[in-house]
Amino acid sequence: MCGIVGYIGPKKAVPILIEGLSKLEYRGYDSAGVAIVNNGKIEIEKCKGRLSALEERLKSNPIDGSLGIGHTRWATHGEPSDVNSHPHSNKDFTISVVHNGIIENYLKLKEWLISLGYEFKTETDTEVVPHLIDYFYDGDIVKATMQAVSKIEGSYALGIVCSKEPDKLIAVRKDSPLIVGKGNGENFIASDIPAVLPYTRDVYLLDNREMAVLTKDNVEIYTIEGLKVNKEVFHVTWDAASAEKGGYEHFMIKEIHEQPKAIKDTMTSRLMPGVDEIKLDDIKLTKGDLENINKIYIVACGTAYHAGMVGKYVIERLAKVPVEVDVASEFRYRNPLINKNTLMIVISQSGETADTLAALRLGKENGARVIAVTNVVGSSVAREATDVLYTWAGPEIAVASTKAYVTQLIAMYIIALYLGRLNGNVSDEEFRLIRDEMLKLPEKAEHLLEQKETIQKFAAMHYVHKDMFYIGRGLDFAVALEGALKIKEISYIHAEAYAAGELKHGPIALIDKGVPVIALATQDELFEKMLSNIKEVVARGAHVISFAFEGNDDISKVSDAVVYLPKTLSILAPVLSVIPLQLLAYYTAVERGCDVDKPRNLAKSVTVE
Numbered sequence: 001m002c003g004i005v006g007y008i009g010p011k012k013a014v015p016i017l018i019e020g021l022s023k024l025e026y027r028g029y030d031s032a033g034v035a036i037v038n039n040g041k042i043e044i045e046k047c048k049g050r051l052s053a054l055e056e057r058l059k060s061n062p063i064d065g066s067l068g069i070g071h072t073r074w075a076t077h078g079e080p081s082d083v084n085s086h087p088h089s090n091k092d093f094t095i096s097v098v099h100n101g102i103i104e105n106y107l108k109l110k111e112w113l114i115s116l117g118y119e120f121k122t123e124t125d126t127e128v129v130p131h132l133i134d135y136f137y138d139g140d141i142v143k144a145t146m147q148a149v150s151k152i153e154g155s156y157a158l159g160i161v162c163s164k165e166p167d168k169l170i171a172v173r174k175d176s177p178l179i180v181g182k183g184n185g186e187n188f189i190a191s192d193i194p195a196v197l198p199y200t201r202d203v204y205l206l207d208n209r210e211m212a213v214l215t216k217d218n219v220e221i222y223t224i225e226g227l228k229v230n231k232e233v234f235h236v237t238w239d240a241a242s243a244e245k246g247g248y249e250h251f252m253i254k255e256i257h258e259q260p261k262a263i264k265d266t267m268t269s270r271l272m273p274g275v276d277e278i279k280l281d282d283i284k285l286t287k288g289d290l291e292n293i294n295k296i297y298i299v300a301c302g303t304a305y306h307a308g309m310v311g312k313y314v315i316e317r318l319a320k321v322p323v324e325v326d327v328a329s330e331f332r333y334r335n336p337l338i339n340k341n342t343l344m345i346v347i348s349q350s351g352e353t354a355d356t357l358a359a360l361r362l363g364k365e366n367g368a369r370v371i372a373v374t375n376v377v378g379s380s381v382a383r384e385a386t387d388v389l390y391t392w393a394g395p396e397i398a399v400a401s402t403k404a405y406v407t408q409l410i411a412m413y414i415i416a417l418y419l420g421r422l423n424g425n426v427s428d429e430e431f432r433l434i435r436d437e438m439l440k441l442p443e444k445a446e447h448l449l450e451q452k453e454t455i456q457k458f459a460a461m462h463y464v465h466k467d468m469f470y471i472g473r474g475l476d477f478a479v480a481l482e483g484a485l486k487i488k489e490i491s492y493i494h495a496e497a498y499a500a501g502e503l504k505h506g507p508i509a510l511i512d513k514g515v516p517v518i519a520l521a522t523q524d525e526l527f528e529k530m531l532s533n534i535k536e537v538v539a540r541g542a543h544v545i546s547f548a549f550e551g552n553d554d555i556s557k558v559s560d561a562v563v564y565l566p567k568t569l570s571i572l573a574p575v576l577s578v579i580p581l582q583l584l585a586y587y588t589a590v591e592r593g594c595d596v597d598k599p600r601n602l603a604k605s606v607t608v609e
């Protein structure tokens with residue numbers, strides 16, 4: 001997620017922007033830059049890499065000026081590079097812009113602007129914004145910005161400066177956060193509160209479709225249609241550390257709450273209401289290519305592997321191509337049968353996991369086509385794969401993966417539908433049904449998060465246990481594995497996940513009085529069979545918490561407690577059912593006093609074998 005900072009006042013802007021950006025480093029970034037209005041022109045310094053690299057450049061090329069915008073970029077459109085770094089500008093460098101979010105209709109706008117003679121230097125979606133403002137500019141930057149944003153679809157937080165109006169700093173937002181810091185004789189904008197806390201605790205929290213016009217002594221707020229808004233000042237009482245977590249106690253719980261947005265962003269521009277096809281910019285696999293594919297391998301590690309298990313099920317079900325799913329560290333040493341008729345899908349949040357990368361290389365060496373599903377633009381797997389599908393979860397900071405996992409699931413559905421449409425195995429009717437249900441998932445995920453107190457109570461009851469069991473059938477088994485991994489890694493409780501039908505082949509011997517069993521029962525055609533499996537463990541004294549769709553009340557007769565999920569298609573259930581399991585792991589770890597965001601012995605990115 002990008003970070004934005006802006007300053008207008010009597011002081012030198014550069015040090016304030018750099019300090020502000022450093023307070024946003026926790027959001028993750030791959031490049032940084034500033035644009036400063038100085039003596040009637042805009043001067044820009046930007047580069048790929050850490051903020052310290054930008055500071056070095058600014059030491060050798062100092063820029064004066066007390067109006068400026070700064071940015072840390074987390075790449076989505078266009079790889080991390082000096083040229084793709086923000087700020088972006090119009091041709092004569094009189095308008096500069098920093099942006100957080102995704103402009104969905106940028107290709108259309110770009111084509112239109114090119115037809116008018118505008119030239120583009122970058123691969124970013126953002127670059128359309130300064131050109132659009134330039135197109136509308138007739139001496140009033142506020143008006144031109146309003147006209148420009150009326151043409152933009154998608155999400156944006158924008159910071160804008162114009163050298164022809166050096167007394168103004170503009171901020172405008174929709175679906176991406178942006179705040180205004182109100183100082184004394186100076187004012188600030190930022191994508192998050194920590195960036196302004198060294199200077200002021202009085203902020204305006206901009207709402208969607210609002211725009212702030214800052215001078216050094218004043219802040220005016222309007223709707224993007226130009227109506228004046230009277231906004232209350234919000235006085236920040238938190239310390240800087242909790243402000244970074246947006247008021248949440250840990251990054252993990254913050255990231256769990258970011259899932260509805262992450263799901264929505266990952267579907268953005270790929271799956272659209274009323275559009276009967278999947279649009280994928282970075283996957284060039286054609287119908288002809290797919291005809292030559294006779295086997296798919298999905299290869300990944302840990303949580304990403306669990307997303308791959310869901311991928312196997314949905315690709316086989318929808319596209320009807322055989323899929324094997326493998327743990328990367330095993331795959332690379334088991335002499336898998338790979339050739340030019342093989343399609344490999346590697347899944348990696350970081351894009352740098354050593355085993356996954358080695359599996360990808362092995363696949364390519366043997367002639368396979370490789371699709372990378374990753375959250376990091378320009379990461380090693382993204383660079384080395386044939387095609388890429390980015391999950392737009394934003395940076396994940398907690399070691400335990402949550403929002404990256406649900407976006408990996410969305411990526412699996414997108415690929416399955418894409419392949420199924422290409423080879424004709426997904427009919428128009430089936431496509432529309434799944435698409436429409438997928439588009440409702442963010443709202444349903446939001447609804448589930450509202451029930452978090454129920455899960456918190458279960459955690460308070462069960463945190464003392466040494467062992468837990470997670471059971472499910474079909475897709476529920478894949479989610480059970482992920483639920484068990486979450487509780488193991490952050491609360492250090494020994495947890496096992498089993499395919500429910502396997503219990504009686506051995507593991508049921510472990511079930512004893514009071515042992516917590518988490519039973520997932522979201523698969524319609526397997527529901528009755530799950531009830532029988534639940535009864536088997538209840539008969540041995542287990543304490544069962546079940547997870548089922550609303551309306552499946554029979555399950556309450558065989559369970560000690562039930563968490564009901566908003567109804568969706570069984571095939572999409574993993575996106576919802578994993579959320580209460582993440583919450584259960586989180587609250588259990590909190591009850592046990594564990595270091596939730598940095599569990600012992602674990603690292604966020606495993607770049608060694």
Ligand code: F6R
Binds near residue numbers: 305348349356401489
């Ligand atoms: C668990 C977790 C790990 C990662 C695994 C792969 O919460 O985060 O199991 O999923 O290390 O990492 P990536 O996806 O970066 O390849």
